[in-house]
Amino acid sequence: MNFGNGLNDSAPGALIPYLETHYNIGYAIVSLIFVTNAVGFISAAFFVDAIRARFGRAKTLMIAQSLMATGYIPIVCTPPFPVVVASFFFLGVGMAINLAISNVFAANLHNSTKMLGSMHGSYGIGGTIGPLMATGMVATGHLMWSRFYLITLGVTLFNLAFAGWSFWHYEEESGHTLLTTLEQTTSRTQNAQPAQKTGMFTSMGNALKSKTVILGSLFIFAYQGAEVSISGWVISFLITFRNGDPASVGYVTAGFWAGITLGRFLLSHPAHKIGEKVFVYGVVVGAAAFQLLAAGTFVLHPIAIGLFGIMLICWFCLPNSRKRTE
Template sequence: MSSHAFSAFINVEPSSSSGEEHAVPIAPQKAVSRVYHSVPQEHTPAPLELDNLQWGKKLKGPDVTESGYPTPSGAQTPSGFQTPRSPNDLEMSRAPSPINEEDGVDVTQSFSNPPMNRFRMVSVCLLNFGNGLGDAAPGALIPYMEKHYNIGYAIVSLIFVTNAVGYILAAFLVDAIRARFGRAKTLMFAEAMMSVGYVAIVCTPPFPVVVAAFFLLGLGEATNLAMGNVFAANLHNGTKMLGAMHGAYGLGGTIGPLMATAMVTSGHLIWSRYYLLVLAVTLSNLAFAGWSFWHYEAESGQPLLDTVQRVASQTQNGLPQTKQPGQFAGMAKAFKSKTVMLGALFIFCYQGAEVSISGWVISFLIATRHGNPSAVGYVSAGFWAGITLGRFLLSHPAHKIGEKVFVYGMVIGAAIFELLVWQVPNVIGDAVAIAFVGLLLGPVYPCATVVFSRAIPRKEQVSGLGVISAFGSSGGAVAPFTTGILAQAAGTFVLHPIAIGLFGAMLIIWFCLPNIRKRTE
């Protein structure tokens, strides 16, 4: 069939004006403009949404408008529309959804992201180093304190009691202070309290003033310990970070008895002059911690999360609530947590055994093994050296094996070596066994802190770990005080059955803890 046959079906209309050119069809205007960053643009494109992502903010979850109310996830507020300004307006548009663990995934910080975390990690290590310098020295200085003030075991043990009272008081204050003033000022407050206590001790005042000074030391140590635990536990590979942090504590505990014994025996200085060294470290930590944590909340996005949580708690079905939770609501909730209560009991037994061994083993070697005071004063340093090596060397294998299983082996091994110290009548053998007790106890604290942090929701960790640190660490006063009272009546050998009994209680409490799956964020 030829082409001419089709011409009958085609009607070609001539243009109305032969002189006019045909108009080019115009594409419809885009309803929504798009920017493709791989294609050159006439104008500078707006930055990617990820460019504005801050550490600690949600990858998924509601954004927050200028008014402080959350908008639907992924939605943008057009420039021509008015942002809701009241809870009622918000309810008419869309109900708010508070940020919680189910809304999205937290961006886990690491040692180098954001970069300032390098200095913050060094700061918390130095804070714990200062704590170790202060905590380990009384074991070596107690014999000289007794001689200077002409007091016995029971009276000198009062320093452990007031130290525990400071720890317990910190549990009620640390979260409220952190929420009101931020982490930097909270850490500076803690170091200021410790500095006042050390200044009082350096002046060699009457013994009641020394007892009161140890209260300030406990208050400051518990505060910076809670802050450091929360920071390190939430970094990537928290077990390793906590191992480094608490390893620094063991390093301070190793150096402390060495310096204290050398200053008193070789330097012929009064016992209180040792605390000049600790005072210098504390003042340095005050300045460094304030500098490194000064912009922590801004970098972690904490003000944004606090705003959304506050708005969500104040609105229910679009209406403001008249009753708002107080500053201590987080701590009251922590007391209802099974993990927090078992964690506090576990750390109570751990700290009680650790401080009792460190504080009374030298008195045991002098009174029962008839050791030379100038020589056995270094045994306490061996114990803390073992703790330091354990935290630096065994924390990584604990992370590989599993913290829950690893702690069982460490506690059982520590109990066996403590039994050898009790039964082997040899000063050198006892000193070696004490060092092994410290080596096995070293990774227990950081491993336990990791397990607790996985079981406690992120927004409740400051209050939860604060309660664990404060009430748990009070065991570092109750057990040594009890040991001193019993040693006054029966003899210093009571140290060992007390320590072994505390190890047994740790195993029972650890067994009762729920199995917590490892976080994946």
């Protein structure tokens, strides 16, 4: 599922020039697909746990993949652009749900740091392959830009079937649910409908009172914004300011995602050795320095550098946690 999410997130950057040409639109209009995708992601946060409590893990994942399929089916038909924009909302909701459920599952496995690294590394693999396939299909194969999404639709339908199969008896077989305290609170009240609603909002309110939750959420918000905006708009930058060939510059995005993939698979161990606090300071400052080397994209620079700054502030303010020694 995370591999499929990576395919979805990385491909628009390589396809933006072709969307602009096909619909005769500019940067401001085509960026709406990123806006509605983000709105979908944010919207899912308010009801993902209620869905999980009501339907269980397997059906929740199947609902998530169904929402993504609902987004992909219109796109592959090359509809009017407003329909494309609306479709990205469904993609955002579906990806947010499967990402939340998968993060909780991986975080509760033995050696959770390595498991989470592998899970998000799989996202990076999808991110690396996505621009290569999109560029090859559209530039070399001379296919319509929308035909790329036949691949992501196929992956989504595969995940719909096998996520359900994998987790269908999860609650019974595990003997206990691998859930956070927030999820457990809602789970205990799932049989009483009025109490369930109260518990859901109470639990959400309690979570939002936590300094760690707020700062961690802001950190991830800034990170995701920087990641997706850089990968998405570097193509337009290369074409506009560096006279790049649309048939070739898509491969630059693949390089960006390859770096993300290697980082997620390989950097957990050195980060643990050096110390997570110091390590994150170093990589964020390094990312900002390399961002300043794409001189010319003056619209993206303030946004990306500002997001890196937010990450540093949030990371500095996060309370230090003592490691368990047993």
